[in-house]
Amino acid sequence: MPCAADRLLRKLWGQWKTHVIYVLGEQQACRFGVLRRRIAGISPKVLTTRLRELEADGLVWREQENSIPPKVTYGLTKAGRAVHAVLKDIEQIDL
Amino acid sequence: MPCAADRLLRKLWGQWKTHVIYVLGEQQACRFGVLRRRIAGISPKVLTTRLRELEADGLVWREQENSIPPKVTYGLTKAGRAVHAVLKDIEQIDL
Numbered sequence: 001m002p003c004a005a006d007r008l009l010r011k012l013w014g015q016w017k018t019h020v021i022y023v024l025g026e027q028q029a030c031r032f033g034v035l036r037r038r039i040a041g042i043s044p045k046v047l048t049t050r051l052r053e054l055e056a057d058g059l060v061w062r063e064q065e066n067s068i069p070p071k072v073t074y075g076l077t078k079a080g081r082a083v084h085a086v087l088k089d090i091e092q093i094d095l
Numbered sequence: 096m097p098c099a100a101d102r103l104l105r106k107l108w109g110q111w112k113t114h115v116i117y118v119l120g121e122q123q124a125c126r127f128g129v130l131r132r133r134i135a136g137i138s139p140k141v142l143t144t145r146l147r148e149l150e151a152d153g154l155v156w157r158e159q160e161n162s163i164p165p166k167v168t169y170g171l172t173k174a175g176r177a178v179h180a181v182l183k184d185i186e187q188i189d190l
Contacts, residue, residue, distance in 0.1 A: 001117055001133070005186045009113045018104045022096055038096070058190060082188040086181060091100045093177040095153060 008083070011057045016042050018087055020050050021059060021076065025084030029063075029075040059083060103178070106152045111137050113182055115145050116154060116171065120179030124158075124170040154178060 012018055016039065023038045024030055030038075036047055051074060054060035059080035065071040076084055107113055111134065118133045119125055125133075131142055146169060149155035154175035160166040171179055 001114070002186055004188070004190065005117065005182075006114070006135075008185050008188060008190060009117065009182070011190075012113065013110045015108045018107065019096065019101070022100065022104065026096075040101075079188060079190050083185070086184045086188070087100075087104070089181045089184065090103050090178070091097055093099070093103060093174060093181070095099065095103060095106075095174050 011054075011059065012083070014050065014053065016046060016050050017054060020047070020054060021080060021084050022087050024060065024074060024076050025081060025088070029073045032072055032074070035074065054080070106149075106154065107178070109145065109148065111141060111145050112149060115142070115149060116175060116179050117182050119155065119169060119171050120176060120183070124168045127167055127169070130169065149175070 012021075019039050019042070020035070023035060026038075032044075032047070032051075036042060036044060039047070051060060051062065055062050058077055061075050061077050063073045063075075065073075107116075114134050114137070115130070118130060121133075127139075127142070127146075131137060131139060134142070137145075146155060146157065150157050153172055156170050156172050158168045158170075160168075
């Protein structure tokens, strides 16, 4: 297995990560609350952790506006969008 | 998110699962020992568990010949091959 594929598949380990990428890929940018409502079953704590991991792995970007309360927006990076495009193909698979 | 995609993404949760599908997809059928050597870092116990889960989810088939010792072979089902084809696209992604 090519190292690049191995590295990337490891970045997708962890429950909900592929769901976060999948839902984030459906729009340009997304607030935390919207993301949480769109991923049925995920807790705020797990979503926060996954977003931090995906950001550290270069698949998600995070922007914070210093309004009161602060406004935080998330979106997919170029690599994140490439992973999303691959995951979208999963819709065609008939189990 | 379409239910089918949600269901399938959940089946790919769990460390090493996508690695197992990836490596199994490189050949028609594969013995346990060969599979274990091809997935660097996986333990026999985890590989056994993942194969059982993937078989239960209809992504992997398992065949046992009643020789002494029994010969067990694994391979991807049609759905497993479809997931493999999607995962292969990950090779094109440049992180």
